[in-house]
Amino acid sequence: MSAPKIPEPVKDLKVEFTKIFINNEFVDSVSGKTFATINPSTGEKLAEVQEGDKADIDKAVAAARAAFKRDAEYRKHDASDRGRLLFKLADLIEAHRVQLRTLETLDNGKPFAMSYLGDTLMAQKVLRYYAGFADKIVGQTIPADGNVFCYTRHEPVGVVGAITPWNFPLHLAASKIAPAIAAGCTLVLKPAEQTPLTALYLASLVKQAGFPAGVINIVPGLGHTAGAALTNHPDINKITFTGSTEVGQLIIQGSGKTNLKRVTLELGGKSPNIIFPDSDLDYAVEVSHQAIMANMGQVCCAGSRTFVHEDIYEEFVRRSVERAKKRTVGDPFDPKNENGPQVDETQLKKILELIESGKTEGAKLECGGKRLGDKGYFVEPTVFTDVTSSMRVAKEEIFGPVQLIFKFKDVDEVIERANDTSYGLAAAVFTKNIDTALKVANSLEAGTVWVNTYNHFAFQAPFGGYKMSGQGREFGHYGLEAFLEVKTVYVRTPTKL
Numbered sequence: 001m002s003a004p005k006i007p008e009p010v011k012d013l014k015v016e017f018t019k020i021f022i023n024n025e026f027v028d029s030v031s032g033k034t035f036a037t038i039n040p041s042t043g044e045k046l047a048e049v050q051e052g053d054k055a056d057i058d059k060a061v062a063a064a065r066a067a068f069k070r071d072a073e074y075r076k077h078d079a080s081d082r083g084r085l086l087f088k089l090a091d092l093i094e095a096h097r098v099q100l101r102t103l104e105t106l107d108n109g110k111p112f113a114m115s116y117l118g119d120t121l122m123a124q125k126v127l128r129y130y131a132g133f134a135d136k137i138v139g140q141t142i143p144a145d146g147n148v149f150c151y152t153r154h155e156p157v158g159v160v161g162a163i164t165p166w167n168f169p170l171h172l173a174a175s176k177i178a179p180a181i182a183a184g185c186t187l188v189l190k191p192a193e194q195t196p197l198t199a200l201y202l203a204s205l206v207k208q209a210g211f212p213a214g215v216i217n218i219v220p221g222l223g224h225t226a227g228a229a230l231t232n233h234p235d236i237n238k239i240t241f242t243g244s245t246e247v248g249q250l251i252i253q254g255s256g257k258t259n260l261k262r263v264t265l266e267l268g269g270k271s272p273n274i275i276f277p278d279s280d281l282d283y284a285v286e287v288s289h290q291a292i293m294a295n296m297g298q299v300c301c302a303g304s305r306t307f308v309h310e311d312i313y314e315e316f317v318r319r320s321v322e323r324a325k326k327r328t329v330g331d332p333f334d335p336k337n338e339n340g341p342q343v344d345e346t347q348l349k350k351i352l353e354l355i356e357s358g359k360t361e362g363a364k365l366e367c368g369g370k371r372l373g374d375k376g377y378f379v380e381p382t383v384f385t386d387v388t389s390s391m392r393v394a395k396e397e398i399f400g401p402v403q404l405i406f407k408f409k410d411v412d413e414v415i416e417r418a419n420d421t422s423y424g425l426a427a428a429v430f431t432k433n434i435d436t437a438l439k440v441a442n443s444l445e446a447g448t449v450w451v452n453t454y455n456h457f458a459f460q461a462p463f464g465g466y467k468m469s470g471q472g473r474e475f476g477h478y479g480l481e482a483f484l485e486v487k488t489v490y491v492r493t494p495t496k497l
């Protein structure tokens with residue numbers, strides 16, 4: 001299929017939805033508090049949003065629990081009705097895509113085309129993928145020993161708490177909602193405080209789509225208050241979380257301290273991208289550049305450690321630096337810009353501080369390294385060489401447009417170095433040699449490995465991390481199972497069946 005034409009953004013879009021969404025109603029916070037969401041391109045306030053806290057989370061969880069009761073309207077629906085609701089929500093996102101994309105770019109700063117490709121389109125796709133699953137969730141009949149008829153039922157895990165980050169706000173909100181609803185759960189979603197606006201717009205579409213009250217609730221708020229209240233809530237059966245490894249650890253602790261709620265974690269990464277000398281150099285340089293620079297480097301599986309074979313190292317570095325210098329940065333609504341701003345001042349400062357540490361620790365800054373302008377949170381595309389594994393830039397997730405290029409000599413050495421990280425989200429290898437490709441792919445400790453490509457995503461396939469990059473999987477059938485409990489039923493029979 002050819003890529004659809006990207007339409008013009010909405011001019012002077014008014015922010016309509018800033019309230020907490022509980023029981024299909026937009027309401028103010030119990031405390032009366034609000035927080036500001038900022039346009040990262042200008043640093044100016046976009047809107048004041050109602051700030052949910054523990055009392056609001058309690059209300060939302062009570063609404064989701066009531067909607068999950070066995071005699072509630074939602075539980076009496078046919079499974080295919082849940083699929084129909086998800087299809088309807090996807091259609092509504094498609095109908096409102098220009099408003100949603102405009103809002104995403106205003107709130108997050110990502111290029112308008114990325115708001116289409118990375119968010120509204122992904123949101124539609126994931127909702128449609130799981131909509132089809134709703135009436136295809138099947139158990140087994142089991143030839144158990146003894147005089148019994150034995151079968152399993154796959155039942156919804158219950159009330160789900162979903163916590164999302166700011167880098168793909170709409171896409172990740174939809175990615176939590178879709179499998180939870182397909183499985184028959186109800187849900188309370190807390191979007192990231194930096195980018196709450198598209199999730200709140202989505203709330204208005206939830207109501208239009210016809211979801212019964214309480215099935216999907218959306219509570220904007222801060223992490224250490226609203227997020228923590230959800231994590232520690234005794235009446236939440238499962239948390240599905242995307243965000244940093246540090247907060248992932250708090251979520252597991254919260255589960256352990258309270259009711260052992262199920263937990264799925266999609267966390268950070270420091271993903272290796274390995275280039276062998278037989279690869280197509282122009283292609284490998286471009287894909288490796290995009291692997292780290294796309295979405296301003298704010299991608300959990302970004303190719304943040306580029307390992308290049310010594311035979312092509314000099315030339316690869318030369319071309320990568322040339323490419324990084326050409327990358328256009330500026331107003332994300334201007335289609336000629338490849339990068340917009342980083343999401344907020346905190347991220348800007350974190351990235352600049354890590355760049356400084358790289359320079360102090362002896363890495364060679366080939367290009368970039370500075371803030372661009374004094375308005376908004378723009379960072380120059382940056383390339384470092386002569387990086388060693390002990391440097392902070394090599395170990396910590398920078399989450400910015402900073403490429404690190406390392407030199408290697410042979411396959412076993414690079415596998416070892418690539419795996420020398422506490423993360424394990426993704427990895428890539430570029431080579432024309434199938435034996436090398438398979439050896440590397442099978443040896444890397446990562447949840448996803450790309451061969452001769454990067455950042456290829458399909459909702460039909462699972463995604464998730466080894467080691468400290470996560471727990472469990474999202475997407476595909478694996479992602480659905482994460483929202484299901486398995487019940488085994490034995491029925492005594494007079495004879496062996």
Ligand SMILES: NC(=O)c1ccc[n+]([C@@H]2O[C@H](COP(=O)([O-])OP(=O)(O)OC[C@H]3O[C@@H](n4cnc5c(N)ncnc54)[C@H](O)[C@@H]3O)[C@@H](O)[C@H]2O)c1
Binds near residue numbers: 163221242244247
């Ligand atoms: N693996 C993936 O699929 C994936 C995708 C996107 C982002 N990420 C990771 O997310 C991180 C960037 O996002 P971030 O800075 O927003 O992460 P973050 O962990 O600070 O925030 C993510 C979410 O958690 C909430 N939160 C913060 N403190 C909390 C607490 N104490 N209890 C409960 N919730 C809390 C935030 O409000 C936000 O909604 C990066 O590390 C990135 O790699 C991972």
